[in-house]
Amino acid sequence: MIDVRALAESELRTSHDLFLRALLRRPVSDENWARTSGRLVAGRVLGAFDGGELVGTARATANELAVPGGRVAAGAVTGVGVRADRTRRGVLRGLMRAQLDEVRQRGEPVAMLHASEAGIYERFGYGVASRHRKVELERARVVFRDDAPRGGQVRVLDRGAAEPLLPGIYQRCAVDRAGWIGRDEPWWSGFWQYLGDGVVVAVHTGEDGVDDGFAVYEPKHGERGTSVDVHDLKGADATAVAELWRFLLGVDLADRVVGHVRPLDEPLEWWLTDRRQCRVTEVEDDLWVRLVDVLGALRARTYGAAEPVVVEVRDAFLPDNAGGYRIGPDGVERSTAAPQLGLDVSALAALYLGDQLASTLVAAGRVEVRDPAAVTAADRLFATLETPWCGTGF
Ligand SMILES: CC(C)(COP(=O)(O)OP(=O)(O)OC[C@H]1O[C@@H](n2cnc3c(N)ncnc32)[C@H](O)[C@@H]1OP(=O)(O)O)[C@@H](O)C(=O)NCCC(=O)NCCS
Incomplete structure (x- = not known):
């Protein structure tokens, strides 16, 4: 027992x-x-x-x-x-x-985690709500295009000088992107402990004199030469992010720059004269989300312009969530109307932050269709302009 x-x-x-x-x-x-x-x-x-x-x-x-x-x-x-x-x-x-x-x-209303293995948490109602990618660039072959964003200054700080600055800069970076989470003081303390002494921090200051981006990186020497491993890179806008990448790809003696846990829609390849030099070497699940209170969680977000859809949610682990929900641009209600779509709560997590379209989950066999017109409506309701990204381990 x-x-x-x-x-x-x-x-x-x-x-x-x-x-x-x-x-x-x-x-x-x-x-x-x-x-x-x-x-x-x-x-x-x-x-x-x-x-x-x-x-x-x-x-x-x-x-x-x-x-x-x-x-x-x-x-x-x-x-x-x-x-x-x-x-x-x-x-x-x-x-x-x-x-x-x-x-x-x-x-x-929501629980979230990063999973050590992908086979563990779905049975408890968690689903993949965002993904990230790993990119690798051979430094000698990378040339930035003239139309890539430019502006501001990058300076290198040692860890001691950077530690008090980064929490404030993080607050300014991408706080509206779905998937963003807070980092409190104990989080930062654990972050520095995990990274050890070899890390270097680059900070970007915008034209207005405000620090608006940072990169935490670590030079590594291995059989394939020297790499600059980027553990964390955040910027308040595209200029800050582009300038940090330009800086990292200009570090002398490095053969390669490796960006870990990057957003899928980061326009890095668009900033290069030869886009193939940005090699995506991994795409993995990022944040797993569990809608613990399905109604409360669904009400916390907004929806795109489309006809409302009645969705039947199944939830074997927390059965009081099970039932119909009418989801529309005007809000979300419990509903006893005939459901147009049906899905497990773990599949709802894939729609929740906009990572997947309903039609993709239909093709995957994870959403049942009782009214075909509801699929396009659900695509429009849940879709977001920016790809969700957490980018914060915990
Ligand atoms: C993952 C871990 C926590 C599972 O604990 P556990 O007590 O063995 O899990 P349970 O016995 O309660 O298993 C519950 C269900 O999950 C399944 N399961 C457990 N671990 C699994 C795994 N690693 N992969 C796939 N399925 C797993 C079990 O088969 C069982 O399935 P069922 O619902 O069909 O019966 C444990 O193996 C562990 O500590 N692993 C190493 C550390 C780790 O990875 N932690 C997770 C960090 S995110």
Whole structure:
């Protein structure tokens, strides 16, 4: 019998070590615990016990998620791990149930996470809500076009000087793009700890004298030569982002620049004379979203101009969400009218931030069509101009 309960302050470090062990990493050192502990909020760290022994853990923190036309309160789920000798016995299932109940009780209509493996979370109602790409560029072959945006200055800072600046710049960057989430002080503390000492920070200042973008990168020396690995790059506008890329691709002695976790619609290839020099080497799932309170979550976003559509949502894990929803530009209501489309709550996550069109999910077999006219309407209702992107690990 597995018991799940919120852990006391005194149990948090043990639970964090259990999580690190599950990820095949070492237990936390005293120094790293001092930097990490702020991210474990007592009351939101759950422990699963078998015969009184801690065998699994999962935690969440309060955050917000940008959705089309607004923001929604979201529980950011992380620190999920089960002791290796207790896996596949329902420990995670017990943790997920308790955690989704807790998220709901706190009034967060949405839970979100980054998944270690893609096969785990759909059964609990999570679905891929945004994706990101990895790009690699051979520096010697890259030439920027004359019409690529230009303006402002880039300066290099050491870590100590950059640490106090970056939170403010982040707030100015892409806060309206669906998928954006907040980064609080404990997040930044964990970020610097994770990166280590080798990182360099470039900051862009716009023509108005305001810092409006940054890149956090790390030179790496390997068998394929020297690369500049870009861990984080954010800009308030296209000029800031283009200038940061221009800077990174101009760093002497680097053979290659590798951009991790970049948005799918970043126009990097459009800024180059030879677009093939921007090689996309990975496209992966970014943010997984769980609509915990389907009505509340759907009401938090706006919709495009189209006829309203009645959608039947299935939700085996949180069955009180199941039923019809009338979704239109004028708002969202529960509905008992005949449903035109039907889908699982995990597939709804793929529409929620605008990552996928309803018609793509129809072709994928994830949306059932009872009224064909509703497919185009749903495409127009859910579509967004910008591709969703989170770009923040947690
Ligand atoms: C992933 C992990 C948390 C699963 O815990 P668990 O206690 O074994 O999971 P459960 O026994 O509750 O399994 C629930 C369901 O998920 C499935 N499942 C569990 N882990 C899975 C995985 N890695 N891939 C695919 N399916 C998985 C189980 O088969 C079970 O399926 P069912 O609903 O058909 O019965 C655990 O294996 C672990 O700690 N892994 C290493 C750390 C990690 O990856 N953490 C996640 C960080 S995002």
